[in-house]
Amino acid sequence: MNLSNIGLLDLPYDILLIILKKLNNIDVLYSLLDVDNQRLDIIVQENTFTNTLNFVLTTSTDDISPFTDSILDRFCINILPRIHHNIKSLILDSISMERILLAADYPNLTELKLFNFNGKIVSHYFTVESPFRRIFQRQITDLILVFENDFNEISVKHYTTDVYGYILKFFENLKHLSIGSFPHFFPPLVLRNLPLITFSSSILYKLCIRVGNFLDFLALLDGRLQQLTTLIVAIGDMAYHSSNVYNMDNLPNLKCFSLKCYCLSYEYDAQILPLFCHMSNLEELTLHITIESRTAFIDGTHIYNEILVHMPRLRTFYFCISTDTHMDRLIRHLSRDDIQGTFTNIISEQVDCIVNYRYRSAMCHVFSLPFMFDSLKYIGNKFPTIIFNNVKILAVHDGVPFKHEFFIRIAWSFPLLKQLSVINLKPQSPILDQLTSNDNQLYSIVEYPYLTLLRLEAVHIDYVEQFLNYTKTHLPRLTKLGVNYDQLTIVTENFTRDTTRLNCVKVKQLNINKTLVHSKDFYVYFPFL
Incomplete structure (x- = not known):
């Protein structure tokens, strides 16, 4: 054989497969299917290549390049019907969702990420009359919803019962629910004064959500999600004025907890710190907290004595804790080196800080590296x-x-x-x-x-x-x-x-x-x- 004439298709099967796996899945599918070569066609369709495919089809998101109508036509007509049985995950835009889901049957689809989500999607597609009822109600275990940019806040109060609560009931096998947007502008979960059955599940193990205030957060942990192992939550308002008593005796199944909030110093001491006493089984903790009007910066000594000491099983700790205060309230004016020197017992391998003294105020950020937020x-x-x-x-x-x-x-x-x-x-x-x-x-x-x-x-x-x-x-x-x-x-x-x-x-x-x-x-x- 003349080595100078060896081309891609002359390579052994195993080497050719390794090359294809190094490429973007969409590029491979678009470029190689229907190239009038039976060998390539078989390889691209084979289970060894497409069974781990996270298939991305969208038309209008910022983070993913949109498809033109002609490209979308080719995928729906020529490609999806040939690889549909291997697709496990779909990332879709609500505009093209119906067209793509109708293009083929997806017997192994278990994960769905939907951009530009809104309440109309629920009333139109998450119903027993929907042509996708079997997929949504029986197959989907992981559901990620990203709200549209122009969400109308007038309808916030209806989302807890008519959208969030309904989704948990309709998706019978849902184990992971994430709801979000950038920059976090979407209707919060509002559970205060609502019965336990409003937003509950006996199988959900992972939840990513924003709640209205601290009372809604406590209600979320009051037994309605008994199997929850991962909770990623942002609290909109730390206000807490209620005679309601919520059960926080223990969270035995919670292994991963992420919290984002803004609070005053007394709210941090009285409401945030006591939470960690109930999380002795945590293995991963993520904190993004801003605290205002404190008399001392949060440092490594405080983090260890007030937070980590309650978590003997913790293996991973990501954090960015910011302290904002007036200069005249500070007990001591510390340098960056002073603060970094207190991080001797922290799990994170690398820690850094930013200290900014202004005329009347001071701001200190302490954070783990790499910066995760x-x-x-x-x-x-x-x-x-x-x-x-x-x-x-x-x-x-x-x-x-x-x-x-x-x-x-x-x-x-x-x-x-x-x-x-x-x-x-x-x-x-x-x-x-x-x-x-x-x-x-x-x-x-x-x-x-x-x-x-x-x-x-x-x-x-x-x-x-x-x-x-x-x-x-x-x-x-x-x-x-x-x-x-x-x-x-x-x-x-x-x-x-x-x-x-x-x-x-x-x-x-x-x-x-x-x-x-x-x-x-x-x-x-x-x-x-």
Whole structure:
């Protein structure tokens, strides 16, 4: 055989299969099925390749590239009917869900992730009349629902009984239910004063949900989910004023617990810390907590003595605990090294912290590495040289000016940033004219490729210039902007300046805290408002 003429199809079966498994499943299916080669066709359809397929078909999500109608047609007509029996997991958009589920039978489908979910999906498809009743009611064990972006909050009160509670009853074999959205704007579970049967299951072992307040959280753990081993919960409000008594004697089956909340210092001491005394069987703990008005920063000593000491079986601990307080309330002013020195008995292999002392307030974040959370709020000029790959929401605040280089560091450290809030009333430079010059090329351009929301309501005008001037910052996806209107008119030269036009042209939502009759130039500047 002439080695120079060996092609892909000449390789042995086992080697060819290894190559295909290294490729994206969708790429393989789209590229190789129906290429008029029987050997490839068999390999792609065989159970050895597609039995672990997580099949992704969507039309309008941010995180997954959408299919065109022509590609979707090919999958529904030519591909899905040939591999349907091997598909175990589907990730779908609600717009294309019906079309894809009707394209074939899916006898082994057990997991469904549905984007752009809403209450209408429940009333239309999660019923006994639905053509997908068998799949939903009997087959699905793992259900992940991601709410649509324009959810109407008027209907919040109906979701606990008519959506969440109904889902647990309709999906007879449901063992894992996750409900969420980005950035966490979806109707919470509201259980207070409702009977145990409202949201209950004897087989559900994993739940990811947001609850309305702390009382709803306690109700969630009061025996209605007896087999729960994993609970991932965000608490919207820590208010707790009730004569109701909930059973928190023990949580014997709970092995994995994740909590996200914002609370005052007394709420943390009286409501959060006592929870951990009932979680002696935990093996994995995740905490994302912000505490306000405390007299001392949370450090390693506190975490060990007040939390970890109650969990002898704990193997994994992820955390970001932030303490926000007024300067005059602090007992001691500690440095970053002082705080890191207290982490001697923590399970996490690496721990870091950010301490930001401002004029009247102070903020301290202590966290495990790698950083596991999607938001980080109110860091200042000083933060460690770390890449925060998971952070999509960031707020920066300092009494010391943010230089151009600071925003370059932010872009490097937070590469997937989608939402940024800036608070700083100090000017970047004493010479405003130098900053607002159209031909200023002193600095390299800052790139925020994924940023969709920018808040500049409480900043010096220099920062409006910093972000809207295309020669300093590129914001190709900016669609929501909060800014002082007077500063906006100055920086944009009454909406005529070309250098700031490009970063504004895609804005669909503009928060200027004023109701005004705008000029024609204004609407030309923001054509998509």
